[in-house]
Amino acid sequence: MGEVNKALKLLMVLLLLLASLCFVGVKGYVEELQDEEVVKERGGDEGEGGRRGLFMLGKAKKVVKTAGGEVRVVSGLRWKGEPNPMHIGFISMEPNTLFIPQYIDSDLVLFVKSGEAKVGWIYKDKMVEKHLKKGDVNVISAGSAFYIVNTGEGQKLHVICSIDTSESIGHGPYESFFVGGGRYPTSVLAGFNTRTLTAAFNISSEELAMLMRSQRSGPIIYMNSEQMDQSKKSYIDDDDDDDNVDDDEDDVEDEDGTAFSWRKMLGGGGGDRTRETEMGRVRAPHAYNLYAEKPSFENSYGWSIAIDEHDYAPLKHTGVGVYLVNLTAGSMMAPHLNPQATEYGVVLCGSGTVQVVFPNGSTAMSAAVEEGDVFWVPRYFPFCQAASRRSGPMEFFGFTTSARRNRPQFLVGASSVLRSMRGPELAAAFDVGEEQLKEMVRAQRAGVILPYSADQEDKKGEGEVDDMHGGFIIV
């Protein structure tokens, strides 16, 4: 009997041991899985040759993070021989927050993805302010001090901006010089010694200490309701989108001293310290709203708008173009290329695929994309984007590295290179009969934005462009 009992006890112990071993085993497995997921997530970070595709840009890096908001930057890549890459910044701000005054070592082209903002910056030596709404594009030059206030009532503000690295000085994606600040962030002024600053400000060292030591909430801070109200009132007229407002006496041209000037009257000899008179007033260039303007192209499959320096003069100086495309579900941009510029794109909503092709006619990338993904396409590389049929229209926005007229070349479809070149030369090049070629290149009646058939979309494999092999070769 005792023997049996002992044996039973032993069995129990063994079973318990086994169970706990199993538990450990499962736990270990779970941990492993999680690790794998993390690795997978990080996969995008590898950038060039990242798992998702050669021309997908990696995960955004947080460069600013405070209670009030954050700035993430996706670093651009450079194809051989290309000029400096562009970075794409994503600024998110909670309601009632301020991105404190700073200047950076890069031109900024801002696009308001959602929410409302007030942006103040120095333009031609003068302080200007603009109220921005969804779809607005605005430019701030490198080295110009600026701030951003989220003025949307209870709304988050999301801004996407291009960060041009050609003027940058550091190793980071960009370098911020905070004008206002304190302990965190540190104002650039803090680097001067007390004597210099007390003299420069003409204030006591106690006052100076108060000025330079108070702020400790970081680059994006909350404003209290009083500050917010004051800020919304604004001390500068905002002749937003109102081109009829004449510049009257406030115009900069008055500087010759002949005309009666509002500024002179108030400002007098310069003893007055109100911000208005110190900064003067100048008309800011209006913001350009991508949703309000007539699309550059539109058909029943979608629309697109691209703006360059001819449409919006402030872009001239930045060397950046801006575009927005809305593809209805199941439509595609016809295969095309940019002869002038490298293109960066951010998927704003919907999902689909982006295909990019190497010069030798092999697939460089065929990647599924969804909201928030960032892709890029080097100059000359043929590519196309297609919206999934399942998730509604796909909208994507982006920047090109040239403010000159880009004139994308479409390879297939109506108004394409193949259509206009359909002649004996092209027929000979494909080694098909001329009539046969004509028939084939005329079969597609739509141009630029085309329907994309469902069965093609479901073949998300690598070789799906193979049947078009050769058609993409550009001379």
Ligand SMILES: *[C@@H]1O[C@H](CO)[C@@H](O)[C@H](O)[C@H]1NC(C)=O
């Ligand atoms: C400095 O401040 C004092 C007292 O407030 C004033 O009298 C003086 O004129 C100021 N100096 C300058 C150069 O502004």
Ligand SMILES: *[C@@H]1O[C@H](CO)[C@@H](O)[C@H](O)[C@H]1NC(C)=O
């Ligand atoms: C994009 O296109 C779809 C229809 O194709 C339309 O319903 C939607 O409102 C468009 N989006 C914008 C922002 O215009």
Ligand SMILES: *[C@@H]1O[C@H](CO)[C@@H](O)[C@H](O)[C@H]1NC(C)=O
């Ligand atoms: C085409 O070019 C790409 C990039 O240079 C290269 O990786 C690929 O192997 C080439 N493919 C063929 C078929 O030559």
